[in-house]
Amino acid sequence: MPHPSILAQPLTLKTGAVLPNRFMKAATSEQLGNRQHNPKPGLAKLYKTWSQGGAGLLISGNIMVDRTALGEPFNVVLDGDSDLDAFRQWTAAARVDGNHFWAQINHPGKQSPKVLSPEPVAPSAIPLDGALAAGFNTPRALSDSEITTLIASFAKTAELAKTVGFTGVQIHGAHGYLVSQFLSPKHNTRQDRWGGTAENRMRFVLEIYRAIRARVGADFPVAIKLNSADFQKGGFTEEESMQVAEALVSEGLDHIEISGGSYEQPVMMAGTGKAAVKQSTQAREAYFLHYAEALRARCDVPLAVTGGFRSAQGMEAAVASGATDMVGLARPIILVPDLPKQVLASSEFKIDVGNPTTGKPKIDAISMLGIVWYEKQMWRLAQGRKTKLNLSPWMAVVSSFWKVMSKPAPRRA
Known part of the structure; x- marks a missing residue:
């Protein structure tokens, strides 16, 4: 018999929406858009598998608001040129077990590879640094009118998300993408109303939130994925992050997922090198629980923490402590799609996701192996196959490079 668990309890949001339990499948990079950036049929199969696996909330992978600005070659885009029926098939399949399915909406800013963006845009013309910098062009600073247009694009995508059957939207404000770039003093050195002070950088x-809310109404959940910090010298700090959270909650935001890091400092994929996990974090499993506890004292809004959860006991302890309301899962729920059901069936559940490696750290970094190996696992699920724990890292690397080179870069009009 399943054992009683706090993770099985429903969670009611301000809008009145009820999430059936405390398991959240966090956004994942599926790369399952077609050449027109509509969802392939495999996305519906993949998300139906997760819906049947028992998670109360599924978050889509990146849905881009601008088809000329992609983070990856086969991102899904939702705009006026999209095949809305293909999206409806996806959302219907993803909600077969009565769970919620939210669209994560995003713009990559400067985190768009050279092969996709000859001239990416950003708050300021500051290039990326770090191990991946050579793969990205120096961005052009956005004009004031372009910023206004992008805000409208986020709102339009959110409105369409509601139209095609998503039950909420999540703004991607983490991991070094455009919203995160605006928030960071390292990446946003503007001296106009969009930069300089913390207040201007969060504008x-x-x-975006205000424009979305105006389009979707008061009863449609609007959430954000927010960095606790970007873990870079001169970057976005925990205190600034909490100020942003407080401002959004005061406006009526429904949910915050906590994460951290960027392409330059990938703390969200902690495990090796600079992103190694502290011993104190390992004991509690989740990477950002200390931040969540501090934010809880300042904001009355449902929280989700993603990253690090590996056992039923760790998940239950995190929610029981009051630090977080939901357990965010990415890599574990890819490998074990029915993980929520397994956790509720056994308090002894544990999973070791490991860190796939080619044995060549530079190749691992350049290919972003920590992402692409899991993409390959999702492609298997999208084909109706099972995940393969001994999948060759080299196969994932080759597949990743083929995927990039097979897609010509979009051009701006």
Whole structure:
């Protein structure tokens, strides 16, 4: 018999929406858009598998708001040129077990590879640094009118998300993408109303939230994925992050997922090198629980923490402590799609996701192996196959490079 668990309890949001339990499948990079950036049929199969696996909330992978600005070659885009019926098939399949399915909406800013963006855009013309910098062009600073247009694009995508059957939207404000770039003093050195002070740097995300809310109404959940910090010298700090959270909650935001890091400092994929997990974090499993506890004292809003959860006991302890309301899962729920059901069936459940490696650290970094190996696992699920724990890392690397080179870069009009 399943054992009683706090993870099985429903969670009611301000809008009145009820999430059936405390398991959240966090956004994942599926790369299952077609050449027109509509969802392939495999996305519906993949998300139906997760719906049947028992998670109360599924978050889509990146859905881009601008088809000329992609983070990956086969991102899904939702705009006026999209095949809305293909999206409806996806959302229907993803909600077969009565769970919620939210669209994560995003713009990559400067985190768009050279092969996709000859001239990416960003708050300021500051290039990326770090191990991946050579793969990205120096961005052009956005004009004031372009910023206003992008805000409207986020709102339009959110409105379409509601139209095609998503039950909420999540603004991607983490991991070094455009919203995160605006928030960071390292990446946003503007001296106009969009930069400089912390108040000005958060204006972009606040205006996005307001524009979305105006389009979707008061009863449709609007959430954000927010960095606790970007873990870079001169970057976005925990205190600034909490100020952004407080401002959004005061506007009516429904849910916050906590994460951290960027392409330059990939703390969200902690495990090796600079992103190694502290011993104190290992004991509690989740990477950002200390931040969540501090934010809880300042904001009355449902929280989700993603990253690090590996056992039923760790998940239950995190929610029981009051630090978080939901357990965010990415890599574990890819490998074990029915993980929520297995956790509720046994308090002894544990999983070791490991860190796939080619044995060549530079190749692992350049290919972003920590992402592409899991993409390959999702492609298997999208084909109706099972995940393969001994999948060759080299196969994932080759597949990743083929995927990039097979897609010509979009051009701006």
